[in-house]
Amino acid sequence: MPPEVGxxxxxxxRRRMPPWLATAALLLPSYAWLTLAVLLPLTAxxxxxxxxxxxxxxxPVVWTxxxxxxxxxxxxxxxxxxxxxAIGLWTTGICAVVGFxxxxxxxxxxxxxxxxxxxxxxLLPFWTNGLVRVFSWTMVIxxxxxLDVFVRWFWPSAPSLGFLYTTPAIVLGLVHGYLxxxxxxxxxxxxxxxxxxxxxxxxxxxxWWTVLFKILVPLAAPGLVTGAILIFVPVIGAxxxxxxxxxxxxxxxxxxxxxxxxxxxxxxxxxxxxxxxxAVVLAVFATFxxxxxxxxxx
Amino acid sequence: MxxxxxxxxxxxxxxxxxxxxxxxxxxxxxxxxLLGPSGSGKTTLLRIVAGFVAPDEGSVRIAGADVTGVPVYxxxxxxxxxxxxxxxxxxxxxxxxxxxxxRGIRGKAARAQVEEALEMVRLPGFGARHPKQLSGGQxxxxxxxxxxxxxxxxxxxxxxxxxxxxxxxxxxxxxxxRIQRESGLTTIFVTHDQEEAxxxxxKVAILDRGRIVQMGRPAEVYERPRTKFAxxxxxxxxxxxxxxxxxxxxxxxxxxxxxxRLPPDGATxxxxxxxxxxxxxxxxxxxxxxxxxxxxxxxxxxxxxGTALTYMLRSGDLSLKVFAQNSDGSPLAxxxxxxxxxxxxxxxxVEG
Ligand SMILES: Nc1ncnc2c1ncn2[C@@H]1O[C@H](COP(=O)(O)OP(=O)(O)O)[C@@H](O)[C@H]1O
Ligand SMILES: [Mg+2]
Numbered sequence: 186m187p188p189e190v191g192x193x194x195x196x197x198x199r200r201r202m203p204p205w206l207a208t209a210a211l212l213l214p215s216y217a218w219l220t221l222a223v224l225l226p227l228t229a230x231x232x233x234x235x236x237x238x239x240x241x242x243x244x245p246v247v248w249t250x251x252x253x254x255x256x257x258x259x260x261x262x263x264x265x266x267x268x269x270x271a272i273g274l275w276t277t278g279i280c281a282v283v284g285f286x287x288x289x290x291x292x293x294x295x296x297x298x299x300x301x302x303x304x305x306x307x308l309l310p311f312w313t314n315g316l317v318r319v320f321s322w323t324m325v326i327x328x329x330x331x332l333d334v335f336v337r338w339f340w341p342s343a344p345s346l347g348f349l350y351t352t353p354a355i356v357l358g359l360v361h362g363y364l365x366x367x368x369x370x371x372x373x374x375x376x377x378x379x380x381x382x383x384x385x386x387x388x389x390x391x392x393w394w395t396v397l398f399k400i401l402v403p404l405a406a407p408g409l410v411t412g413a414i415l416i417f418v419p420v421i422g423a424x425x426x427x428x429x430x431x432x433x434x435x436x437x438x439x440x441x442x443x444x445x446x447x448x449x450x451x452x453x454x455x456x457x458x459x460x461x462x463x464a465v466v467l468a469v470f471a472t473f474x475x476x477x478x479x480x481x482x483x
Numbered sequence: 484m485x486x487x488x489x490x491x492x493x494x495x496x497x498x499x500x501x502x503x504x505x506x507x508x509x510x511x512x513x514x515x516x517l518l519g520p521s522g523s524g525k526t527t528l529l530r531i532v533a534g535f536v537a538p539d540e541g542s543v544r545i546a547g548a549d550v551t552g553v554p555v556y557x558x559x560x561x562x563x564x565x566x567x568x569x570x571x572x573x574x575x576x577x578x579x580x581x582x583x584x585x586r587g588i589r590g591k592a593a594r595a596q597v598e599e600a601l602e603m604v605r606l607p608g609f610g611a612r613h614p615k616q617l618s619g620g621q622x623x624x625x626x627x628x629x630x631x632x633x634x635x636x637x638x639x640x641x642x643x644x645x646x647x648x649x650x651x652x653x654x655x656x657x658x659x660x661r662i663q664r665e666s667g668l669t670t671i672f673v674t675h676d677q678e679e680a681x682x683x684x685x686k687v688a689i690l691d692r693g694r695i696v697q698m699g700r701p702a703e704v705y706e707r708p709r710t711k712f713a714x715x716x717x718x719x720x721x722x723x724x725x726x727x728x729x730x731x732x733x734x735x736x737x738x739x740x741x742x743x744r745l746p747p748d749g750a751t752x753x754x755x756x757x758x759x760x761x762x763x764x765x766x767x768x769x770x771x772x773x774x775x776x777x778x779x780x781x782x783x784x785x786x787x788x789g790t791a792l793t794y795m796l797r798s799g800d801l802s803l804k805v806f807a808q809n810s811d812g813s814p815l816a817x818x819x820x821x822x823x824x825x826x827x828x829x830x831x832x833v834e835g
Contacts, residue, residue: 381568384535387555388562390585403572
């Protein structure tokens, strides 16, 4: 309350809102939206995961934990999980190497308008329709596709290099789609490194690889970690790329879960699998962030 | 043995000529300041010596060896940056030990040298800390330790103290001088602060628009500036321009004597006279007679600062400035007629 208001408390003008109310009023829309758009559906799915069958029609509602035993009851799911994990690790790893290199080139070798233009080009996959992006790869890497045509230009009798419907094809599609995250997070991390720090290292006798591995990579580690999380989580749940580029080998957690919702109509199993994955990922990150924090402290 | 020799170095960025034909020796073990206004090319010259910038023309020798084409990492230089540029993810000990590691010195030997360097900059036992946990002055000491621990052939400092506040800067000046004396490193120190340059250096080099206009001991450069720019940039100066006549210079009706060699009669010359070299007395007081030059003038204004007085004076259409000690506590009044006098050796002939 303004000080000129007397002890009688007669408000001279319109009463001011207490600060907490103003804050709450400002935050309300976003929290309401979050609740509506994220929390409610998630909660619904979480509830579904304890059901015996999809609650449609007039089947009786039966509560059960059996869906969470899926990995035990259907051991093939362990293999599927392993495939997803491998695809996630490969994709994240390749994105880390390529994305870091691209970000480094952007930050250190370009400036001004060129840099901005190149950055926008890097972000292009974000703005192309995912389906189009993935399908266009099938044209390139199928047998007799653009890749083969291109190679046979130089070497007419070349064997086909097509690798559609293989795990590398899935990884390729995923890397293409998710690379911009890594470029962006590394770009931001590298941008904040003072030029003088790199010059100081050089003046002390460091060659490029020492500068890279002892200065740039450690200082850009937050960007690498953020990028890895942003990529790894959606990639192990991805289903479009495995389906289109993986064909028969493209059975991943993402496709299995999607199948439960769209084909098998087993929403409870789909939800349970999704939440199991979420739990595992969170557990991994919890451990990982603990390790990171401890190593940063020492 | 020679420390650093720069020969015929020139550098342009596009159409901008930044350095023009710089030829200068920096003797082994001496502390040289590169002094000049912002944009005069000090940093560029330092970075050419370091190897971050390749000169368009000319060559650089460090400790006798031609390093013009040698990359930075192979030059054995120590460099201290204005922003400290410590490695933020490494401890103080790792920072200082970085250059040793690059030279294959590791383990116990490295730890001993790191501790020795930290003692030299008066930060013993700070090895385990991180740069973030240090004050600005302490960070700059670590940067200095990191640069000297590798025993570089030349120590290069680019305005290393300008990010510090005034008190800390003076303290660090003393430290820097002590460390340079103890280590005996050939040092090139870039600054735009004339006082800093005068107090620290064995030699001062004055840069003006990409040229070294004068280099010498601080007193030499201060007392005998060679150009108008040098006289004005290092300290304050009155410039008196007149015509040479019979071994003297005719200015405002007076014939001013100088000990410098003068061009033949009729030529125009400029003399620089430092404001503190000029004695001021009321026109009616008896003259000392010992000083060769005297010039009548009127007091235009007085700036009173307690210990000292600055008189702004007019003599004909000439404006002059005189610094005087406030020894008798009664400054001359504005508008009073005075006589200015100074010795012939304090009229220094300077180039335009
Ligand atoms: N990398 C560069 N590209 C273009 N111009 C530059 C570059 N570095 C310096 N300059 C120009 O060279 C001149 C001298 O710069 P610098 O050596 O930094 O001067 P100082 O250190 O004396 O202030 C300035 O006009 C500056 O704009
Ligand atoms: Mg500079």
